[in-house]
Each structure stands twice: as structure tokens, then as C-alpha cells.
Amino acid sequence: MMIFRRVAGPDGRAVRAHIHDMPGPRWFAPDRPVRTVHGDASMFIGGVSALLLQSLHPLAMAAVAAHSGFRGDPWGRLQRTSAFLAVTTYGTAADAQAAVDRVRGIHEQIRGSTPEGQRYHAADPHLLGWVHAAETESFMRAHERFGRDPLDPAGYDAYxxxxxxxxxxxxxxxxxxxxxxxSRRLAAYRPELRATPEAWGVARFLLLDPPLPLAVRPAYGVLAANAVSLLPSWARRLLRLPRIPLVEDLTVVPAGRLLTRTVRWAMTPARAPEGRPPTSS
Incomplete structure (x- = not known):
């Protein structure tokens, strides 16, 4: 229940009920792969991995560092992100479009420059493309490794x-x-990517100094280690996060699978019909 409250926020149950119970057409039918992936506890690991990967684009990272409240209000930002994923995946078409319109309005206002003088605009389709590609890849990798019901290749193509x-x-x-x-799109972005001081700051924040009580730090440490294990090798090199094969293969990944199963079990009482997202409100 603590996990649900942290991710969904104080009004999580009411928002969840609205998203899932409001009558009307949806963007995605109940059998679509996006519902399977976004409804699995592996999203917790995939979400942290996505943030680490996304941080490697200097312009995207500059926009986050200057305009996002991820340090001052990380749980609030997580709740807003999870609500967006939930409503676009499971909500009515009208609610999904309204959520998209709100985000586009916010993006339109976010403009600035990096310390080196490069201009950025959060509504730039090229930057949006990077954020989308990194997020999709991370969620897919997490589900493939930790999901309860991994998809076949055609299923992940459909996702x-x-x-x-x-x-x-x-x-x-x-x-x-x-x-x-x-995969080709991610490779096309590679020449633009590098680890800035802001990116290393995000890695330290997510991996070493998360805003969590001491009692849950060990479990989060398992989650964070597995988020790192999902990163492409080139991304790990840029972030100075070396791979130790035997340790990861024999301890980190099995612990991640156990943690994901535990989270899935712990959140079952907070879920209604099968398939609702653990990261939604």
C-alpha cells in the first residue's frame, strides 16, 4: 500500500477509478500489448532506467534540470508521469487527448539554453523523439526481463x-x-549523447541519494541496480557505471526478479481488474 500511495498520490484511488471506470472509447483495446507492459510491476525498474538513459541527451537534460521539479518534488513528478501513462494507456480517448494537450502546452513554454549556449525547446520534435525512444526501449527491456508474461517478438513490435x-x-x-x-532510431541519436554534470547528478540522485526512508533503501537499491543493468553498454560507459558480469548475473538480476514479484504481490490488493497498471493512479 505504501508503494501505491507514493506512486499514485493521496487521491490515487479516485483517479484510478475515473481512469478505468469512465465509459467511452479508448485509444487501446483491452488486448493491446501496451496494456500488458504498462500494467506490470517491471515498470518500476524500467522507469528508473529510462530516466538514466534520457539524461544522456544534453538538451533534454538541460530542460529537465532547469524546469523540472524532480529534485524538489520527485514523488509529485512521478505521480504526474504515472498518471499520464495511465490515462493514455487505459483512460477514455477524450481524457487521453486532454492529458496530451496539457503536456503539449507545458512543453511549448519550456525554452532555454545550455551552459554552452545551445538553445533547447521542450516541444522540439527531435528532443521529444529521443525521450520517447529511450522510454519505450527501457520499458520494453524491463518487461522482457522482469515481466510476469513476457511477449513474443511480434508482441513487442506491437508494443x-x-x-x-x-x-x-x-x-x-x-x-x-x-x-x-x-533500435535504429536510438543509434541515430548516439552522436548527440554525452554525460554532462547534470546527467551525473541525476545518476547520483537516483542511485545513491533517493528521497526514501532508510527502511526501504535496501529494496530500492535492488531496483536501482537492476535499472542500471538494463542500460545499453555504451550508456553505462558514459555514466561511468561499469558492468560486473558475475555479480549482475548471479545476484543482481535474480534479486530484481524477486523484488518485482514481491511488488506485484504487494500491490495486488490495490488493483482491481487484471491488467491495471501498478504505476498508475
Missing amino acids: VADTAVVAEALGVIDPPRDRRTL
Whole structure:
């Protein structure tokens, strides 16, 4: 229950009921892969991994550092992000479009410059494309490794196609619609990526100094270690997060699977019908 309250916020139950019980057409049918992936406890690990990967684009990171409240109000930001994922995945088409419109309005206002003088605009389709690709890849990797019911290759292709619907609504131009295209898109961004002091700061914050009580730090440490294990090797090198194969393969990943099963079990009372997202409100 503590996990649900942290992620969903104080009004989580009411928001959840609105998202899932409001009558009306949805963007995604109940059998779509996006519902399977976003409804699994593996999203906790995938979310942290996505933040680490996204931080490697200097312009995207500059926008987050200057305009996001992730340090001052990390749980509030997590609650807003999880609510957006929930409403676009499970909510009515009208509510999903309203959520997208709100985010686009916020993005339009976020402009600035990096310390080196590079201009950024959060509504830039190219930057949005990076954030989308990194997020989709991270959620997919997490589900493939830690999900209760991993999809087959065609299922993950369909998941990428589902996420493209939301990405396009947010302003991404021609988002990837299968896993191979997603991989190529990520590779195309590689020349633009580097670890800035802001990116290292995000890594320290997420991995070493999370805003959590001491009692739950060990469990979070397992989550964070597995989030790192999902990163591509080149991303780990940029963030100075070395891989120790035997330790990861024999201890970190098995502990991550146990933690994910435990979170899934712990949150079952807070979930109604099967398939509702552990990271939604």
C-alpha cells in the first residue's frame, strides 16, 4: 500500500477509478500489448532506467534540470508521469487527448539554453523523439526481463507501435513502430549523447541519494541496480557505471526478479481488474 500511495498520490484511488471506470472509447483495446507492459510491476525498474538513459541527451537534460521539479518534488513528478501513462494507456480517448494537450502546452513554454549556449525547446520534435525512444526501449527491456508474461517478438513490435500512437499525439514525427526501427532510431541519436554534470547528478540522485526512508533503501537499491543493468553498454560507459558480469548475473538480476514479484504481490490488493497498471493512479 505504501508503494501505491507514493506512486499514485493521496487521491490515487479516485483517479484510478475515473481512469478505468469512465465509459467511452479508448485509444487501446483491452488486448493491446501496451496494456500488458504498462500494467506490470517491471515498470518500476524500467522507469528508473529510462530516466538514466534520457539524461544522456544534453538538451533534454538541460530542460529537465532547469524546469523540472524532480529534485524538489520527485514523488509529485512521478505521480504526474504515472498518471499520464495511465490515462493514455487505459483512460477514455477524450481524457487521453486532454492529458496530451496539457503536456503539449507545458512543453511549448519550456525554452532555454545550455551552459554552452545551445538553445533547447521542450516541444522540439527531435528532443521529444529521443525521450520517447529511450522510454519505450527501457520499458520494453524491463518487461522482457522482469515481466510476469513476457511477449513474443511480434508482441513487442506491437508494443512499440502502440507507444507510437501517444508519441505522435505529443508531437513526435514518425515515431518507430517496431523494435528494429526503434533500435535504429536510438543509434541515430548516439552522436548527440554525452554525460554532462547534470546527467551525473541525476545518476547520483537516483542511485545513491533517493528521497526514501532508510527502511526501504535496501529494496530500492535492488531496483536501482537492476535499472542500471538494463542500460545499453555504451550508456553505462558514459555514466561511468561499469558492468560486473558475475555479480549482475548471479545476484543482481535474480534479486530484481524477486523484488518485482514481491511488488506485484504487494500491490495486488490495490488493483482491481487484471491488467491495471501498478504505476498508475
